[in-house]
Amino acid sequence: SQKIEQNSEALNIQEGKTATLTCNYTNYSPAYLQWYRQDPGRGPVFLLLIRENEKEKRKERLKVTFDTTLKQSLFHITASQPADSATYLCALDRGSTLGRLYFGRGTQLTVWP
Amino acid sequence: EAEVAQSPRYKITEKSQAVAFWCDPISGHATLYWYRQILGQGPELLVQFQDESVVDDSQLPKDRFSAERLKGVDSTLKIQPAELGDSAMYLCASSVRRDEQYFGPGTRLTVT
DSSP, X not given: OOEEEESXXXXXXXXXXXXXXXXXXXXXXXXXXXXEEEOTTSOOEEEEEEETTOSEEEETTEEEEEETTTTEEEEEESSOOGGGOEEEEEEEEOOOXXXXXXXXXXXXXXXXX | OXXXXXEXXXXXXXXXXXXXXXXXXXXXXXXXXXXXXXXXXXXEEEEEEETTEEEEOTTSOTTTEEEEOTXXXXXXXXXXXXXXXXXXXXXXXXXXXXXXXXXXXXXXXXXX
16 A cells, blocks of 8 residues: 655644755656645645656755655645645545545644744 | 635534535636644645546545536535544635635634
8 A cells, every 4th residue: 555654743843944845756757746735623734746757856945856766745834824724634645546635644834933 | 806605614513424525716716625624734635526527536435525517617526424533624725726725714613
């Protein structure tokens, strides 16, 4: 079965620094990898998608990398702000026709002033 | 901006009772998903619809859970009878493409 590990349950950084979150996977190699943000008591919100043939994707202060050799994705938030505090989930799509997503348990990010 | 609607937001029920959740996806989204999220875990897919058809229910405990999407629009997820281990957040999501899912606010279920 697919196993997805996100580097730690919690990450605390100072405002202005770059937050780096890790997503490692085993077994099947995903065709797509997605990152979502989830605030307490709310549903996840889509942030970025990266395909297996892409090395890097950027959106404003967000950057995602995808290394299929290491079976790892890194999610970076530059110039972090307290408003970035949330849980970040990575999700894998194995590329089947159904497009099913397998989610990691998430990393809780806290950005302090 | 269009959103996925879910109701109720919170539900407390006693074990062995029946409970139902409702989801209205974003208009035009053919694919609808029901997920269960246990506190501290990521969402886990229970059932996926394409229009009115179930295309994946491999993780749905079919002895007690059922789901329907009769007209290919809104959907209902039912649990009967509820068990203590069913306490979780039940999330509905919809998509028009495979590259982005839109989630509703969820229903927090507590079984006592």
